[in-house]
Amino acid sequence: MEKLLIVDDSPEILKQLKWGLGKSYEILLAENVEEAIQIFTAHAPRVITLDLGLPPDADGASEGLRCLEIILSLRPSTKVIxxxxxxxxxxxLKAVQLGAYDFYQKPIELTELKIILGRAFHLTALEEENRRLQSASGQRQGGMHGIFGQCQAMEATFSTIRKVASADIPVMVLGENGTGKEMVARAIHNQSLRKDGPFIPINCGAIPENLLESELFGHEKGAFTGAAGRVQGKVEFAHGGTLFLDEIGELPLPLQVKLLRFLQEKVIQRVGGREDITIDARILAATNVDIDTAIKDGRFREDLYYRIGVINLRLPPLRDRGDDIRLLAGLFLSRYSNEFQKKIKGFSAAAESAMKRYAWPGNVRELENKIKRAIIMSDSPVLDPVDLGFSASLEKSVDLSVAGMTLKEGRDKVERELLESSLKTHVGNVAKAAESLGVSRPTFYDLMKKHGLQNS
Structure with missing residues (x-):
């Protein structure tokens, strides 16, 4: 029997819905956010009904919206009504914009609510079957949990994922921006013994340092100005599952110490708290930072590295993956042509040649973005180099003569020239230059630093 979580602070409504829906579903009841999250993480219901007016803000919607955001961060496929x-x-309506499946206005008419619930459960079943079929298709095409590739480096990656998934040890995923580090972490989680538990990602480089400790470890009421109540952190939410620390190389040193203690003792303390909280969570981490250099420079603790990098899994950049570029381009073309209902058949020979020659500083993410943008903007059934953002002026401005160089030297030369040409074309506007190359602004700055370029 399907599980249905009902979150409401009204005993009358809880009683009504349990009585009216109990024959169709296994009913789980919660009266506040904390109860709801505990039940959700323990039972993983696929459908939830949620009252926005929950204590301590029973007359407002802040607690209900907070509950919605937490649930969808833990499992985005959950249907919240x-x-x-x-x-x-x-x-x-704001809740729907945040990702709620639907809303139903009180007073409750059970017959109508049953129809909405039935549609929600039916949709979750279809989505689950679709994911299963896509996973099976991925295995046939040289893929794993949404990661595709047939080159030797990716076959080695898939082999490592299978080996480490069931070992329940920390893994460090290394690679350039856009190579798919979070997807690899999800693949490890999905093949592990913790696959039915939550997968909790947090980007250590995207959260201001003064907020990161609370985001990771939670806080108690009154811990700092504005801390109106107890809040659990990402580490607690990962109990029974996997915590993925993206860009761990950006983690400030004081938090590295606190994380090290958690890895050693499996306990944490919330900010402003004194109670030790035992957490059972597997740690996966990722970074594009050169960890050896960071350790040498004193920016990353060596003892933390040895704790968190029991296994290092290095992802190859797209430029080193040979025919995988064509494989991935075809998959993205099929995916987004269907999504945007465009009748695009393929790539011109010139476009395929341009994709093969290009250095792909933004890796798979850049390839995906270029093809998505091309499909949206093109009116032609066949994509050419200009559709993909490879302008003739840009190609001509880059000297592709790399005779006498090693493969790495040649690629570095092309990558540097692309950066210089794009900066020149956009008169030093980094945002526009990054967009023209299909990479993020932080990635563009990282590449400038790598090649010793300055924006004059």
Whole structure:
């Protein structure tokens, strides 16, 4: 029997829904955010009904919206149906914008609610079957959990994932931006003994340092200005599952010490708290930082590295993956042509040649973005180099003569010239230069640093 979680602070509504829906579903009940998250992480219901007015903000919607965001961060495929009054329609629409499946206005008519619930459960079943079929298709095409590749380096990556998945030890995923480090971490989680538990990602480089400790370890009421109540951190949410620390090379040294203690003792303390909280979570981490250099420079603790990098898994850049470029381009073309309902058949010979020659500083993410943008903007059934952002002026401005160089030297030369040409074309505007190459601004700055370029 399917599990249905009902989150509401009204005993009357809880009683009504349990009585009216109990024959169709296994009913789970929660009256506040903390109860809801605990039940959700323990039982993983695929559908939830959520009242936005939960204590301590029973007359508002802050707690209900917070509960929605936490649930969707833990498992984005969950179908959350918001129950609201007529006067709360604005917040219900906001909840839908945040990712809620639907909303239903009170008073509750069980017959109508049953229809909405039935559709939600039916949709989750279809999505699950689709994921299963895509996974099976991926295995046939040289893929694993959404990661595709047939080159020798990717076959070695798949082999390592299979070996480390069931070992329940820390793994460090290394690689350039855009190579798919989070996807690899998810693949390890999905093949592990913890696959039914939560997968909790956090980007250590994207959160301000003064907020990162609370985000990781949570805080107690009054721990700092604005801390109105107890809040659990990402580490606690990962209990029974996997915590993925992306860009761990950006983690400040004081937090490295606290993380090391957790890895050694499996306990944490919330900010402002004194209680030791035992957590059972596997740690996966990723970085594009040169860890050896960071350790030498004193920016990363060596003892933490040895704790968290029991296994190092290095992902190859796209430029080193040979025919995988064509494989991935074809997969992205098929995916986004269907999504945007465009009848695009393939790539011109010139486009395939341009993709093969290009250095791909943004790796797989850049390839995906270029093809998505081309499909949206093109009116032609066949994509050419210009559709993919390879302008004739840019190609001519790059000297592709690399005779006498090693493969790495030649690629570095092309990559540097692309950066210089793009900066010159956009008169030093890094944002536009990065967009023209299909990479993020931070990635563009990293590449400038790598090649010793300055934006004059």
């Amino acid at each position: 918001v129950l609201s009054g007529n006067e709360d329609r604005g917040n219900a």
